[in-house]
Amino acid sequence: MSSTRIKGFADMFPPQSDMYTYMESVAREIFGRFGFVELRTPILEFTELFQRSIGQETDVVQKEMYTFADRKGRSLSLRPEATAGVMRAYMESGLSNREAVSRLFTFGPMFRYERPQKGRMRQFHQINCECLGSHSPFVDAEMLCMLWAFLHGVGLKDVELHVNSLGCPNCRPRFTQALQEYLHAFPKEALCEDCARRLASNPLRVLDCKQEGCRQITEKAPRLLDYNCPSCRTHFDKVLHLLEGHGMHPVLNHKLVRGLDYYCRTTFEVVSGNIGAQTAVAGGGRYDGLLRSLGGPDVPGIGFACGMERLSLLMGETPARHKLFCLLAMDEESRQQGWHLTQNLRLAGLAGEMLYAESGFKSLMRQAGKSGARYCLIIGPDESKQGKVVIKNMANGSQECLSQDRALHYLSTGQDTTGKDSNE
RNA sequence: GCGGAAGUAGCUCAGUUGGUAGAGCACCUGGUUGUGGCCCAGGGGGUCGUGGGUUCAAGUCCCGUCUUUCGCCCCA
Numbered sequence: 001m002s003s004t005r006i007k008g009f010a011d012m013f014p015p016q017s018d019m020y021t022y023m024e025s026v027a028r029e030i031f032g033r034f035g036f037v038e039l040r041t042p043i044l045e046f047t048e049l050f051q052r053s054i055g056q057e058t059d060v061v062q063k064e065m066y067t068f069a070d071r072k073g074r075s076l077s078l079r080p081e082a083t084a085g086v087m088r089a090y091m092e093s094g095l096s097n098r099e100a101v102s103r104l105f106t107f108g109p110m111f112r113y114e115r116p117q118k119g120r121m122r123q124f125h126q127i128n129c130e131c132l133g134s135h136s137p138f139v140d141a142e143m144l145c146m147l148w149a150f151l152h153g154v155g156l157k158d159v160e161l162h163v164n165s166l167g168c169p170n171c172r173p174r175f176t177q178a179l180q181e182y183l184h185a186f187p188k189e190a191l192c193e194d195c196a197r198r199l200a201s202n203p204l205r206v207l208d209c210k211q212e213g214c215r216q217i218t219e220k221a222p223r224l225l226d227y228n229c230p231s232c233r234t235h236f237d238k239v240l241h242l243l244e245g246h247g248m249h250p251v252l253n254h255k256l257v258r259g260l261d262y263y264c265r266t267t268f269e270v271v272s273g274n275i276g277a278q279t280a281v282a283g284g285g286r287y288d289g290l291l292r293s294l295g296g297p298d299v300p301g302i303g304f305a306c307g308m309e310r311l312s313l314l315m316g317e318t319p320a321r322h323k324l325f326c327l328l329a330m331d332e333e334s335r336q337q338g339w340h341l342t343q344n345l346r347l348a349g350l351a352g353e354m355l356y357a358e359s360g361f362k363s364l365m366r367q368a369g370k371s372g373a374r375y376c377l378i379i380g381p382d383e384s385k386q387g388k389v390v391i392k393n394m395a396n397g398s399q400e401c402l403s404q405d406r407a408l409h410y411l412s413t414g415q416d417t418t419g420k421d422s423n424e
Numbered sequence: 425g426c427g428g429a430a431g432u433a434g435c436u437c438a439g440u441u442g443g444u445a446g447a448g449c450a451c452c453u454g455g456u457u458g459u460g461g462c463c464c465a466g467g468g469g470g471u472c473g474u475g476g477g478u479u480c481a482a483g484u485c486c487c488g489u490c491u492u493u494c495g496c497c498c499c500a
């Protein structure tokens with residue numbers, strides 16, 4: 001309503017923020033098992049880095065970046081994706097001299113000036129993984145295996161893994177030429193306006209146009225895979241073979257191309273039909289020439305990005321965190337005792353709250369009920385005189401009065417079976 | 425950058441051919457001394473996104489604007 005917030009930039013409260021924290025913790029755990037370490041790079045970089053990395057001709061660079069001059073007139077941009085910054089950091093750190101293969105992951109906000117819609121914000125969040133230093137198809141398969149494990153780890157189902165091979169600088173030009181020849185055979189009106197333009201500037205993009213007319217035409221278009229050179233083909237076959245042998249069944253999608261210039265060979269997307277107009281939850285691929293083109297060592301790489309906004313649309317509810325206790329006290333002396341007890345319970349590892357409102361007992365009791373706490377702790381004049389506390393089990397209504405010193409033991413061991421599984 | 429839809433209480437929405445605002449849920453207080461969830465009774469809350477215009481009178485009609493949302497483009 002009030003418009004103090006920047007369009008496309010969202011505040012996140014629970015349960016949404018809990019969900020993002022959850023995604024990150026699952027990612028850390030699983031990526032860690034695969035030998036990945038966390039890298040954090042700046043949100044701001046020199047504009048030139050993105051221009052050189054992502055590609056001067058891409059929409060992302062041409063019209064979607066938040067670009068501005070700093071106080072000394074240098075052009076800076078908020079990162080629209082993570083890979084460029086990771087490459088820069090990798091080069092500057094000299095990591096390639098210290099280890100042959102580096103496995104890095106990073107989380108964080110990215111920025112693109114686009115029209116917000118379902119699953120797309122101007123400030124959005126990605127989980128990003130890069131493996132640098134290996135040409136091996138085993139690595140490609142490993143990345144996909146890890147991505148799949150992560151998505152399953154956060155409870156995702158009903159998603160498909162699409163793969164394709166874009167070939168390399170040696171073989172792709174032949175395909176591009178063949179595709180253009182194929183498309184030129186159709187009358188000009190057959191393709192949509194955008195594709196007519198793409199035909200010259202970026203013919204590969206015609207393949208993933210959503211327009212029905214274009215789709216029919218590209219259905220029988222030349223296929224990338226058929227134009228892969230022998231070594232690209234061998235590489236890709238190996239990746240497919242490994243995945244199949246591991247029980248993953250990637251969908252070979254001949255129309256899968258990627259929007260960023262640096263991709264080659266293995267490319268992939270994880271798609272779902274349940275995120276509005278968007279379909280990709282995660283996407284990535286191999287980018288063997290990227291580091292070299294940025295002035296770095298000739299080190300191959302492969303990586304993927306996973307969109308957290310989109311992922312969150314597909315996830316169920318994250319388990320709500322449970323409070324173990326809610327303490328209410330009825331007069332000043334009781335409040336003081338209750339306050340100390342509350343802090344002691346927390347310091348001993350139990351999660352809970354104390355109600356400070358000086359309202360009537362009924363009101364406090366209602367609030368305790370709403371808090372969702374498993375136990376309600378009550379201290380009134382009678383209890384505080386003897387240093388006691390009433391502990392009421394909110395689920396079954398049973399209660400007992402014991403000394404405040406024993407409350408911790410009672411709550412952490414629990415005399416009933418339901419009291420044992422505190423997860424805080 | 426382009427197109428469609430919508431903006432009324434914290435939330436979801438009613439609001440009839442224009443006559444100075446309602447419901448449900450939520451919240452608060454009670455239903456006799458210190459026991460929540462159910463029920464009952466009461467209560468607090470809205471410059472009807474915003475700025476103009478038409479009119480005796482506009483939440484209701486007209487125009488602008490902002491925001492949100494769904495698409496296009498593009499992408500995760």
